[in-house]
Amino acid sequence: MTTLQSNQFCNTNEDPRNRPQLIRNHTDFGSVTDDILKGNDAARPPKSWWFALAISFSMMSMLGVLIGYLIVTGVGVWGNNNPVMWGYPIVNFVFWVGIGHAGTLISAILFLFRQKWRTAINRFAEAMTIFAVICAGTFPGIHVGRVWLAYWLFPIPNQMDMWPQFRSPLLWDVFAVGTYFTVSLLFWYLGMIPDLATMRDRATTKVKQIAYGVFAVGWRGSMRHWHRYERAYLLLAALATPLVLSVHSVVSFDFAVAQLPGWHTTIFPPYFVAGAIFSGFAMVMTLAIPARELWGLKNFITMRHLENMCKIILFTGSLVGFAYSMEFFIAWYSGELYESFTFINRAFGPYGWAYWIMVSCNVVTPQIFWFKKARNSIVIMFTASLFVNVGMWFERFVIVVTSLANDFLPSSWGIFEPTWVDVMTFFGSFGLFMTFFLLFIRYLPVLAIAELKAVMPAADPHGHGHSYNEMTPETDAQAALAEEDE
Amino acid sequence: MSQDTPKKLYGLAAEFTTTPGIYHAAEKVNEAGYKWFDCLVPFPVHGLDRAMGVKMTILPILVFCGGVAGFLAACVLQIFTNSLEVDLWALVPVVGYQFDVSGKPLLGAAAFVPVAFEMTVLFSALTAVFGTLFLNKLPMFYHPTLKHPALARATDDRFYLVIEACDPKFSKAEVEAFLSTLEPESIIELDA
Numbered sequence: 001m002t003t004l005q006s007n008q009f010c011n012t013n014e015d016p017r018n019r020p021q022l023i024r025n026h027t028d029f030g031s032v033t034d035d036i037l038k039g040n041d042a043a044r045p046p047k048s049w050w051f052a053l054a055i056s057f058s059m060m061s062m063l064g065v066l067i068g069y070l071i072v073t074g075v076g077v078w079g080n081n082n083p084v085m086w087g088y089p090i091v092n093f094v095f096w097v098g099i100g101h102a103g104t105l106i107s108a109i110l111f112l113f114r115q116k117w118r119t120a121i122n123r124f125a126e127a128m129t130i131f132a133v134i135c136a137g138t139f140p141g142i143h144v145g146r147v148w149l150a151y152w153l154f155p156i157p158n159q160m161d162m163w164p165q166f167r168s169p170l171l172w173d174v175f176a177v178g179t180y181f182t183v184s185l186l187f188w189y190l191g192m193i194p195d196l197a198t199m200r201d202r203a204t205t206k207v208k209q210i211a212y213g214v215f216a217v218g219w220r221g222s223m224r225h226w227h228r229y230e231r232a233y234l235l236l237a238a239l240a241t242p243l244v245l246s247v248h249s250v251v252s253f254d255f256a257v258a259q260l261p262g263w264h265t266t267i268f269p270p271y272f273v274a275g276a277i278f279s280g281f282a283m284v285m286t287l288a289i290p291a292r293e294l295w296g297l298k299n300f301i302t303m304r305h306l307e308n309m310c311k312i313i314l315f316t317g318s319l320v321g322f323a324y325s326m327e328f329f330i331a332w333y334s335g336e337l338y339e340s341f342t343f344i345n346r347a348f349g350p351y352g353w354a355y356w357i358m359v360s361c362n363v364v365t366p367q368i369f370w371f372k373k374a375r376n377s378i379v380i381m382f383t384a385s386l387f388v389n390v391g392m393w394f395e396r397f398v399i400v401v402t403s404l405a406n407d408f409l410p411s412s413w414g415i416f417e418p419t420w421v422d423v424m425t426f427f428g429s430f431g432l433f434m435t436f437f438l439l440f441i442r443y444l445p446v447l448a449i450a451e452l453k454a455v456m457p458a459a460d461p462h463g464h465g466h467s468y469n470e471m472t473p474e475t476d477a478q479a480a481l482a483e484e485d486e
Numbered sequence: 487m488s489q490d491t492p493k494k495l496y497g498l499a500a501e502f503t504t505t506p507g508i509y510h511a512a513e514k515v516n517e518a519g520y521k522w523f524d525c526l527v528p529f530p531v532h533g534l535d536r537a538m539g540v541k542m543t544i545l546p547i548l549v550f551c552g553g554v555a556g557f558l559a560a561c562v563l564q565i566f567t568n569s570l571e572v573d574l575w576a577l578v579p580v581v582g583y584q585f586d587v588s589g590k591p592l593l594g595a596a597a598f599v600p601v602a603f604e605m606t607v608l609f610s611a612l613t614a615v616f617g618t619l620f621l622n623k624l625p626m627f628y629h630p631t632l633k634h635p636a637l638a639r640a641t642d643d644r645f646y647l648v649i650e651a652c653d654p655k656f657s658k659a660e661v662e663a664f665l666s667t668l669e670p671e672s673i674i675e676l677d678a
Binding site for chain 2: 029155164171176182194217219225226227240461462
């Protein structure tokens with residue numbers, strides 16, 4: 001008998017033969033259902049949930065009041081003014097849309113790549129996507145000034161015989177973000193139907209039975225249904241993959257199609273997409289770490305999941321860093337006076353502080369994930385994810401504001417100053433986001449229960465050890481070791 | 487009242503606790519020639535649909551058609567609203583809302599690509615989701631298998647194979663005997 005080395009059978013081992021199963025401490029399906037839904041089944045949510053909801057809801061109410069103030073008074077309550085006409089609202093829009101990218105990336109692209117670990121985080125990453133896109137959609141909606149005319153964004157036949165301009169990137173945005181929201185919502189809901197049926201079947205009160213029953217549309221787990229359902233899920237993943245890449249590309253066209261130095265670059269679409277995935281994963285991490293703590297999901301969202309996310313953050317953060325340096329290189333290499341000036345001005349001009357916050361948060365911070373110690377430390381990864389969130393907001397601030405503030409003509413330069421309404425509206429949007437998220441983890445299946453069961457070794461109908469886990473069942477000693485590891 | 491009117495039988499359900507159990511049972515039921523049977527499972531058991539003899543769904547074809555429809559709709563929408571300039575029967579002028587921006591062509595195909603792409607994806611995705619629900623005949627809030635309290639575990643941790651009474655080969659005694667050869671945990675009678 002060999003003695004167990006402490007580096008063996010570790011959850012984050014690079015050698016898959018020495019890894020325990022994806023789902024920890026569960027061998028049967030029933031206990032998985034119970035364990036995931038224990039937060040939803042509890043008669044009362046924990047005090048910390050009420051506390052978080054109270055804060056989020058107050059912030060959301062503040063957002064509502066500020067939007068009301070904006071509508072009654074006008075866009076003058078914001079700092080947007082000549083020459084920086086796109087201030088905070090567009091920065092916030094791009095920030096939130098970017099965050100909304102991780103959900104569909106996890107649910108679609110990682111699904112196509114057969115990354116089974118995605119099943120533990122896809123549900124709430126998708127939920128996060130939807131809430132982030134709601135926050136994102138709010139900003140252009142109120143930025144139009146006369147919000148009662150926001151319907152002009154859509155091609156609706158009207159008495160003025162007036163149609164939108166289909167050759168404008170701003171209209172492409174309406175279609176891209178609208179489609180993205182719709183498809184993400186459908187993907188999320190379709191994935192949730194079997195789990196809603198699970199909640200319906202274990203509901204103890206009439207209200208719950210009816211509410212979950214209605215949304216479960218009478219799902220009964222028929223394999224004939226599952227057959228079409230799985231096909232639809234695969235097709236949606238295949239459709240959402242180009243979609244998720246297109247959305248931030250189209251958002252970047254808002255800038256790239258303009259002729260402003262610093263905006264008019266061909267690198268923007270891939271650069272924006274990498275940044276979006278980067279910020280999205282950071283936000284998933286920011287939410288996953290407290291959620292697994294609060295909701296007792298450590299058996300499902302394990303160290304290995306968090307480590308995988310760290311690796312993705314390292315990769316996309318480096319991509320973003322490469323894009324920053326490439327922008328600079330091209331600005332110099334093109335020999336364009338305005339382009340070179342814009343970039344030097346970004347780094348060393350009046351907004352230099354914002355530029356260096358961006359670089360240190362987005363490029364320097366993720367480099368810590370080269371070290372396994374950092375990838376396995378909750379404190380470090382949570383702190384790093386917060387830094388990335390901050391850095392990605394500043395990236396959008398740098399792009400939007402510096403280019404507009406100092407364009408071709410020095411006589412038309414100006415400095416952008418946000419007002420208190422700008423700042424508080426931005427914080428208020430976090431309230432909106434968190435309120436939705438907290439309601440989601442309390443009332444909806446927070447993990448994809450059916451999908452998680454399907455990746456357990458016991459789910460293999462052939463049962464002759466296709467899975468390495470069956471050949472090396474986790475012993476108590478190994479489990480204890482892996483536990484220590486966390 | 488339920489005692490004087492004898493209940494109609496919907497079918498017989500065999501309960502299994504493992505995935506190999508339901509998989510091999512489904513294979514045998516399919517081989518025995520039953521057509522009206524189904525498996526109620528908490529998650530898609532890999533290969534079970536093939537073991538049951540379920541034919542490939544036509545959903546991908548529907549989704550493709552949905553995508554084509556979305557693409558055409560986007561082209562028509564953009565050309566009709568922004569670029570059109572024809573005289574219907576040489577009399578009625580039909581003119582789109584033409585934006586003249588630095589003399590750029592009204593029918594700029596490249597500029598129409600993003601919206602055409604998005605609408606293709608949108609229509610395909612809508613077809614995929616609503617097509618699945620339609621082909622699965624959902625929403626269906628009433629079903630005999632939803633009525634029996636034991637079968638609630640089909641969404642939790644148990645696997646059920648249901649042979650329906652409407653199957654031409656169905657006779658209660660025979661099916662009961664056949665199901666018990668599959669070594670189920672229990673056999674449950676379902677009322678219609």
